[in-house]
Amino acid sequence: METKYTKLVSMVSNENELKQAIVELAYKKFSQHGFKKVTMDEIATELTISKKTVYKHFASKEAILEELVDQRLKRGREALKSLFSMKGSVDDRLRKVGEFFPRFVDPDWQRLIADVAHTVPSVSKKIQAILTYFITEVAPKILKEGQREGTVRKDLNVDLFTVAYLGAAKELFNSDFLQKHPITEEVIPKQLLKIFMEGVLVRK
Numbered sequence: 001m002e003t004k005y006t007k008l009v010s011m012v013s014n015e016n017e018l019k020q021a022i023v024e025l026a027y028k029k030f031s032q033h034g035f036k037k038v039t040m041d042e043i044a045t046e047l048t049i050s051k052k053t054v055y056k057h058f059a060s061k062e063a064i065l066e067e068l069v070d071q072r073l074k075r076g077r078e079a080l081k082s083l084f085s086m087k088g089s090v091d092d093r094l095r096k097v098g099e100f101f102p103r104f105v106d107p108d109w110q111r112l113i114a115d116v117a118h119t120v121p122s123v124s125k126k127i128q129a130i131l132t133y134f135i136t137e138v139a140p141k142i143l144k145e146g147q148r149e150g151t152v153r154k155d156l157n158v159d160l161f162t163v164a165y166l167g168a169a170k171e172l173f174n175s176d177f178l179q180k181h182p183i184t185e186e187v188i189p190k191q192l193l194k195i196f197m198e199g200v201l202v203r204k
Helices: 004-011 015-033 040-046 051-057 061-085 090-104 107-116 121-149 158-174 187-198
Strands: none
Touching: 015 040, 015 051, 015 061, 015 107, 040 051, 061 121, 090 121, 090 187, 107 121, 121 158, 158 187
């Protein structure tokens, strides 16, 4: 049966395009069926290429996973860089930073993250790296600008805020919290930001 992936392979003009076709199909299969259940044979069969050809580009299934995660995180890092030059109030800018994750984390990505979090530690560390970058680089810059402008409390210890926020975020992503509570990965940064910025008390 012809699929969009077999069509893609029939159209490739070089080895790099074939390698990318393998990555894109693997992403879909890993997220839909689980990393452990997908085999190199299945990937080769669906792309109508030999398993030898798949192994020519990737030494293992783990190598494919590493490649697709690297590509995804590269796009994420590039998108985060644009937040440094974002204009507007501190409140608006911080909320837009929080909204970055829902756009970056789609349902397929959520399933993949949850699936490999405990089985492939190296991938989990890479995913957390972009979260660390966001918290330690982007948010403090905006908060310090707010302090200079008078829109953020001057007695706020930005470094302490950053460490506390990062610790809370990492604990939530590392623990079994997501499996026990009806909340998804893309909601966590927004909820944490709301708690840290607005607190928990109702202001009258």
